[in-house]
Amino acid sequence: SQLFFDQFLSENSLNGKSDEAIVNSLIKYLVDQPATRVLLYEFPQNETQAKYFMKNCRNPSNVFYVKCSKDDCQERMLEVGKDSPDYLPSSILSKKIRNFNEHAEKLLPLLRNSPTKFLELDTSA
Secondary structure, eight states: OEEEHHHHHHHTTOTTSOHHHHHHHHHHHHHTOSOSOOEEESOOOSHHHHHHHHHHTOOOSEEEEEEOOHHHHHHHHHHHOTTSTTOOOHHHHHHHHHHHHHHHHHHHHHHHTSSSEEEEEETTO
């Protein structure tokens, strides 16, 4: 099964909550799922979430990091089209990219060095 983390946060009124509260809710949700494998999109969002999840749940078996330039992201978002529910205005997309880049400095080395299979996909090629 798959889970879009941003949607999970919204549906469970978790936006603005502490990382520990967010991850606890996610763990409780995952424990109740019948699927043995779950693909989590956009999780973890920072080092604290990653450490808390790995300490209190388990290490992920695979981590996929999709590397994409800001310009490529914005170009692809325009291809999605403004009428799509998946469309993000440029200002929101830029904020999400900036937030990711701020946390990536600590998060990516942590995930690369954890006992998991870390796969980096570069979309610029």
